[in-house]
Amino acid sequence: MTPVAKVAMVSGGNRGIGLAIARELLAHGWRVSLGARSGAVDIADGRLRVYRFDAEDKQSETDWVAGTVRDFGGIDALVHNAGTLSTRSVIEADDDEVDRLLEVNVKSPLRLTRKAWPHLLAAREGKVLVMASLAAKRVRTADASLYALSKAAVLSLAHGIRHCGAEARVRCTALCPGFVATDMAAWLPEEQRRQATRPEDIARIARTVLELPASASVAEIPISWTVEPQY
Ligand SMILES: NC(=O)c1ccc[n+]([C@@H]2O[C@H](COP(=O)([O-])OP(=O)(O)OC[C@H]3O[C@@H](n4cnc5c(N)ncnc54)[C@H](OP(=O)(O)O)[C@@H]3O)[C@@H](O)[C@H]2O)c1
Numbered sequence: 420m421t422p423v424a425k426v427a428m429v430s431g432g433n434r435g436i437g438l439a440i441a442r443e444l445l446a447h448g449w450r451v452s453l454g455a456r457s458g459a460v461d462i463a464d465g466r467l468r469v470y471r472f473d474a475e476d477k478q479s480e481t482d483w484v485a486g487t488v489r490d491f492g493g494i495d496a497l498v499h500n501a502g503t504l505s506t507r508s509v510i511e512a513d514d515d516e517v518d519r520l521l522e523v524n525v526k527s528p529l530r531l532t533r534k535a536w537p538h539l540l541a542a543r544e545g546k547v548l549v550m551a552s553l554a555a556k557r558v559r560t561a562d563a564s565l566y567a568l569s570k571a572a573v574l575s576l577a578h579g580i581r582h583c584g585a586e587a588r589v590r591c592t593a594l595c596p597g598f599v600a601t602d603m604a605a606w607l608p609e610e611q612r613r614q615a616t617r618p619e620d621i622a623r624i625a626r627t628v629l630e631l632p633a634s635a636s637v638a639e640i641p642i643s644w645t646v647e648p649q650y
Pocket residue numbers: 430431432433434435436437455456457472473474475499500501502503504523550551552553595596597598599600601602603604
């Protein structure tokens with residue numbers, strides 16, 4: 420009997436890294452429940468369904484999880500990809516900006532994980548993938564400091580989820596990319612943008628992690644377009 424294709428929820432899957440992950444998973448037999456603010460996605464595939472998801476709207480999180488379980492019958496993997504950038508420093512940013520960044524980059528992934536948790540426990544070897552950043556691991560400039568704060572927090576969230584899922588064999592991995600050639604890195608100088616990591620490369624790594632057995636638990640993967648002293 421052919422095994423039923425696994426189901427992955429991918430947030431912010433309408434463009435950039437999330438879209439590349441959705442394409443990669445579909446190309447390798449997964450079914451994909453894609454969460455997007457706009458609800459519009461440039462993929463035609465019967466194994467894909469798109470749900471409205473806005474990280475600043477808690478009800479949309481509840482509805483997305485419920486819709487996925489209703490339409491696909493379960494959740495095998497949850498990919499926290501949606502994220503937003505701030506170029507304000509921790510001194511410059513006002514409370515609203517801090518709250519918005521933490522809401523989108525940290526609190527929404529936390530809430531979504533809790534809502535999907537019973538389904539991940541019910542899956543055979545459920546998986547959570549958190550798109551953190553190398554910014555979570557080192558703060559190189561003032562301009563990057565608020566974004567880094569949010570990514571350091573979501574990296575800790577990934578480690579927390581990893582521990583929560585240990586016994587049930589739900590594995591959680593944080594990917595920590597440096598510059599990736601998407602809209603978020605559009606400000607990079609042309610030469611550096613050309614050398615930046617491709618979203619498709621992140622997607623290949625993401626799929627590999629999602630397809631590993633629970634006996635190969637990977638906590639973090641730092642990924643750099645260049646060579647830094649530690650990464
Ligand atoms: N690009 C890089 O250099 C880089 C490096 C390290 C980590 N990352 C992380 O990788 C992830 C994907 O980034 P990307 O490079 O693909 O950036 P991107 O092209 O700017 O895409 C960001 C995605 O997040 C979604 N998003 C933003 N705010 C949202 C909200 N409130 N609710 C729902 N979705 C929201 C966007 O949806 P809309 O289309 O509706 O705006 C879009 O799908 C992010 O978490 C980012 O922090 C990126």
